[in-house]
Amino acid sequence: MAGRSRGGRVGQDGGTVRSGWQDWRVSEHSGEQLSLVREAARRAKPRTWRGAPLAEGTPVARVLVDKGLLHLDQFFDYAVPAAMDADAQPGVRVRVRFGARVVKGRREGGTLHDGFIVERLAESDFAGPLAPLAQVLSTERVLTPRLLALCRLVADRYAGALADVVSLAVPPRMARAEREPSPEPAPPPPAPAPGTWARYGTGPGYLQALARGDTPRAVWLALPGPHWPAELARAIAATLASGRGALAVLPDGRAVARADAALTELLGEGRHVMLTADAGPEERYRRWLAVSRGAVRAVVGTRAAMFAPVADLGLVALWDDGDSSHAEPHAPYPHARDVLMLRAAEERTGFLLGGLTSTVEGAQLVDSGWALPLAAAREQVRAAAPLIRTVGDADQARDAAARAARLPSLAWQVTRDALARGPVLVQVPRRGYVPRLACGNCRAAARCAACSGPLELREQGGLPHCGWCGRPAADWHCPECGGFKLRAQVVGARRTAEELGRAFPKVPVRTSGRDTVLASVGAAPALVIATPGAEPVADGPGYAAALLLDGWALLNRPDLRAAEEALRRWAAAAALVRPAQEGGSVLVLAEPTLRPVQALVRWDPAGHAVRELAERAELRFPPVSRMASVTGPAAAVAELLALLRLPPGTDQLGPVPAPNGAERLLLRVPPGSGAALAAALKSAQIARATRGGGDPVAVRLDPTDIG
Missing domain, CATH: 3.30.70.1710 (BMC (bacterial microcompartment) domain)
Structure with missing residues (x-):
């Protein structure tokens, strides 16, 4: 496994010696000869090829070069010219020449690369001359020792290169933002009142522990309703009251905006920053610098904020860890939950893993004793949750309305009654118009003759197209029965909006999906058609009702997490509906005997996660292994x-x-x-x-x- 390079590395079987300038082969040495070479290197003074004057005291800079290659996952030594002595401090960005060779006393080749100085040394154990630093790009110390240590832990956990992790942790430099001063840090606020945390048995005690400076760890099962952003804000405020910093990572910009609004209402302006891509590179870097300089001690943000260098960190929080947005799509693919757990252990901070449902990873943290459960009593759950009803396959088969219009009679009745009181949410698992077509005679899936991709209909009356290669299929015929007639196999959000718009012509219909995601809708009666994860928040008391259509589409995915993900998607939509005592109801079209459906009806996501964990343990699947x-x-x-x-x-x-x-x-x-x-x-x-x-x-x- 690659380790730190002391100015280069000598292979035991004729390996390679590397420095900033050179890369050449060494003949085979015995162990004693290797020791002599290394001892001579330790006694040698650093030299550069042109004899430039070097910095006094610590003329060697150990540099992490931004190469991102596993076989170069080490540090390299460079000489520090005297002119750069004051600026070339640990943590700053530099530019170095990498990969050059020395031939007959002259350097040849090599390219300039960015890097970070990780430490300054009095001497190097590399025997040859050291290349000088080419340039100090900035005097801002962005790669602190604590952040570097975290990046190393993440790289080791995920078998990745340190440079790749650092590129995720440190945003690109924006020179103008570095020249601007950061605001003065605000004094700690007073400890907040429990507020709606009083609904949880141990909720007030958790806040008190944070305010005292303790490091409690909890897996928080939030009650349905609009209160979780304010509850998260109070946990952050309690940590700030102890004089420490806090970091909260949320799955998307809409969730971050809700937490931001709750923190602003509770603490006022200037005590926290948002770190999201929506802010733009320069503004995001400006906010990151304010955190790095210690001017701001509270951060809410999306996935990349998991590395935010918060000073004196006292709490790390993650909301909805089952959301796929928390998994980094770039090497080495770290997950925000694991990064924050590493930070909680290494930096000795409090930990809060929250969500409307629990993942098996959350259940394992409780089962192992690493964290304690933070949940409400059953009477509080019943008071906050909407009424959940189900319509199974057998019920739909007997229902003439379901056979004719895809929606059972109960769904039409629930929608009609709820529209008299407020908006109705309709969750559709698939986007588009008709994303899957089938033969109208034998019901076999309709596929493209060129690439065998599924055929889809993009608009009413349009030609079927392949969902993979995009080719039109005007002359399609079924290879099974020879039929030419097509029917909808799966109906998308746009087609559902069209059908419901015809059924309720006087009610406005709004859609929220991949192309246009709505953050919120008004409290007036309306039909809101949304794909999973794109459901907007309804103003006022929430939605009057919700329809969760085509449950089989979520449950039948060939994935180990299909049941967990279906429950998470349903609970996220159902939590936006008013409580049952205020008339809120949810209708889910799925087989009622299935475990995730029963967990939704009882609103028992923790029990579902415990049973899933037991099955994973029996099969030796993650997170048990x-x-x-x-x-x-x-x-x-x-x-x-x-x-x-x-x-x-x-x-x-x-x-x-x-x-x-x-x-x-x-x-x-x-x-x-x-x-x-x-x-x-x-x-x-x-x-x-x-x-x-x-x-x-x-x-x-x-x-x-x-x-």
């Missing part, structure tokens, strides 16, 4: 597998075919062997890269989709 996926061409996967030195007890699942002609291999290890698996994968990747590599192989620890 750790797992890694290896995806790439068959030959590349086989080559990496041959280089792996797996820990004892590793199970190999596959390889199996993956998209685009690749293969996918799953590696599973028992509890306690996750770090060894990550180290073995990283070592094998480094060995493969030094041999010349070949086709790339994607390695992902703790994959969210294992099928």
Whole structure:
């Protein structure tokens, strides 16, 4: 496994010595000769090729070069010219020449790369001359020792390169923002009152512990309704009252905006910042600098904010950890939940994992005792939750209205009655008009003749098109029965909005989905058609009712988390509806005997997560065990597998075919062997890269989709 480089590395079998200037082969040495070489290097004074005067005292800068390659996952030593001595401090951005060679006393080749100084040294153990720093890009110390340590922990956990993690943690530089002064830090606010935290048995005690400076850890099962942003804001305010900082990570900009509004109402302006991509690169960097400089101690943001360098951190909070937005799509693919858990352990902070439902990971934290449950009593749940009713497949088969118009009679009745009191939310699992077509005679799925992709209808009266390659299929015929007639197999959000608009012609219809996501809607009667995750918040007391259509589309996904995800999507929509005692009702079209449907009816997401965890433990699936996926061409996967030195007890699942002609291999290890698996994968990747590599192989620890 790659370690820190003291100005270069000497391979024991004729390895490579690397510095900023040079890269050449060394003949084989015995162990004694290697020791002599290293001892001479330690005694040597740093030299540069042109004899430029060097900084006094600590003339060596150890630099993390922004290469992002596993086999170069180490630090490199550079000489510090005297002219750069004051500016070249640990944590600043620099530019260095990397990969040059020295031929007959002259340097050749090499390219300029950005990097960060991680420390200054009096001497280097590299025997040859050191390349000087090319430029100090900024005197702002952005890579602090604490942030560097966190990035190293994340890189080791996910078998990734340190430079890749640092690029996720430190935003790109904006020079104008660095020249602007940050505001003066505000004094700690007073400890907040419990507010709606009083509905939870241990809620007030949790806030008091944060205000005292303690580090409580909790898995918080929030009650349905509009209060969770204010409750999260009070937890942050209690931490600030102790003189410490707080960080909250939320899945999207709409959730961040709700938390931001709650914090502003509770604490006023200037005590916190939002870190989201919507702010733009310069404004986001300006806010990040205010946090890094200690001017602001409270942060709410999306996934990238998990690395925010909050001074004297006292609380890390994560909302809705089951949302896929919390999983970083770039190498090494860290998850915000794991990063915040690392921070809670290493920086000794409080921890709050909140959501309307619980993931199996949250249930495991409670089961292991790492965190304590924070939930309300059943009478409080009944007072806050809407009435949940179900319509199963057998009920729809007997219902003439359902056969004719896809919606059962009960759904029409609930919608009609609720529209007299306020807006009605309709959750549709699929976007588009008719995203799946089938043969009208034999019901076989209609597929493209060119690529076998599913056929879809994009608008009423339009031609069917392939959902994969986009080709029109005007002359389609069924290969099974020869029929030419098409029917809708799955109905999308746009088609549903069209049908409901005709059924309720005097009621406005609004849609919220991928193209246009609404943050909120008014309290007046309206039909709001939304895809999962895009449901807007209704003003006032909330929606009068909600229809959760086509539950089978969420439950039948070929994924280990299908049931958990379906319950999470349904609960997120149902939580926007008024309580049952105020007339709020939810109708879910799904088989009522299924476990997630029963959990929704009883509003018992914690019990559902506990049962899911028990099944995962029996099958040895994550999070009980750790797992890694290896995806790439068959030959590349086989080559990496041959280089792996797996820990004892590793199970190999596959390889199996993956998209685009690749293969996918799953590696599973028992509890306690996750770090060894990550180290073995990283070592094998480094060995493969030094041999010349070949086709790339994607390695992902703790994959969210294992099928």
